[in-house]
Amino acid sequence: MPATTVPTQLTTPDTPIHAVVAEDFAAVNRTIQTQLASRIPLVEAIGQYIVDSGGKRMRPLLVLLAARSLGYEGDQHVALATLIEFMHTSTLLHDDVVDESHMRRGRATANDAWGNAPSVLVGDFLYSRSFQMMVGVGSMRIMEILSAATCTIAEGEVQQLTNVGNPDVDEAAYFETIQGKTAMLFEAASHCGAIIADATPEQEAALQAYGRYLGLAFQLVDDLLDYRGDADTMGKNVGDDLAEGKPTLPLIQAMVTGSPEQAKVIRQAIRQGGLERLDEVLAIVHDTGALDYTQRRAEEMSAKALAQLEVLPPSVFRDSMEQLAHRAVDRRT
Known part of the structure; x- marks a missing residue:
């Protein structure tokens, strides 16, 4: 078990995108x-362990960049970025239990x-703390958006759970699921x-x-990297989604474009879970072009995200938001 000592300072992702809000990030870390x-010491220990686990901090980054891109000069964006990071962290804790994950x-x-x-x-605790902080921000609209977002996120997670082992999930249902479980908090952060x-x-x-x-x-x-990455760069193993029986887009597309025999292999792999047929599935998602399609x-x-930035005045913050959209699809981790 990791030690229960809480570090005195969190690390900030070291990228040019984050650099333009470095002072804000330092304030978020302090908060x-x-x-x-x-x-309860265990609350601090576990909370710190997951918060300080080297993530990209994209959701609080979105809060900071969105506010600064519009000329915001107050300090409430720091509390807002912090509470959204807490909301995200709480979902990670819950997700890892549901998924029975051992590495993140x-x-x-x-x-x-x-x-x-x-x-x-x-x-x-972290969810509850985030709502305490929301009250401190003092915006009823923000409370409405974030409380609705938490419901949508929970529904997305339940929807993903019900999709496990179901090879009949189509692309539309897949997008509905990831909109809820992932994109919703990104959307709420920038909003x-x-x-x-x-x-x-x-x-x-x-x-x-x-x-x-x-x-x-x-x-x-x-979801693409689950069939293309590796544990050293991603912090998880290739095929983790397949092992859990998750019908993500690479598998869905491979069933659509592959031969009946290839589709049968993937359907069986989704139903059974596990990694017994991982090599076969990896070959199929490559051969059918399913990974290129997902990319x-x-x-x-x-591109749709980038188009939205045209309403913003030119600034280093808008530039960073553009870089973030490019980085999202060019990354390897």
């Missing part, structure tokens, strides 16, 4: 430390280190960043859509 405080970002999951019950309960900066209705709608399309692109590439769909979503 995370403050808001993780609990009279190259190290043991919290449930693997401490057990399922503490992970679920600390996830609940709330716009609201706190008093965006015009046009800018608000555009930044909401930007987050949605960025989140879809991000998840599409995640193209991700690039379509990225």
Whole structure:
């Protein structure tokens, strides 16, 4: 079990995209430390372990960039970015329990280190803390958006769970699922960043859509990398989705374009779960062009995200948002 000592400072992703809001990120890190405080040491230990696990921090980044791109000069965007990171972190804790995961970002999951019950309960704590912070932000519209987002995210996770082992899930159902479980929080992050900066209705709608399309692109590439990446670069193993029986787009497309025999192999692999047929499935998703198709769909979503930024004035923050949309589809991790 990892030690329960809480580090005094979180790491900030070291990229040019993050650099333009480096001071804001430092403030977010300080706020995370403050808001993780609990009279129960295990809450702090698990919360810190997952928050400081080396993630890209894309959702709080979206809040900061969206607000700054519209000239926001206050400090409420820091609390907003922090509480959205807490919401995301709580879903990671819950997801790893549901998926019975043992590795995330190259190290043991919290449930693997401490057990399922503490992970679920600390996830609940972080959700609750995020709503406490929401009250402090003092925007009824933001509360409406984020409370609705949490319901949509939960529905998306349940929908994904019901899809497990079902080879009849089609592309439309797949997109509905990833919109809920992944893209919704991206969308809420950029949308709330716009609201706190008093965006015009046009800018608000555009930044909401930007987050949605960025989140879809991000998840599409995640699902692509499950059949193309490796544990050293991704922090998880190739075929993890297949092992869980998840019908993601590479498998869905391979069944559509492959031969009846190839489709049969994939259908059986989805129903059974596990990795017994991983080599066969990997060959099929490559041979049918399903991975290239998934990449193209991700690039379509990225292009749609980029188009939304035309309503913003030129700035280094808008430039970073453009880079983020490109990075979402060019990454290898």
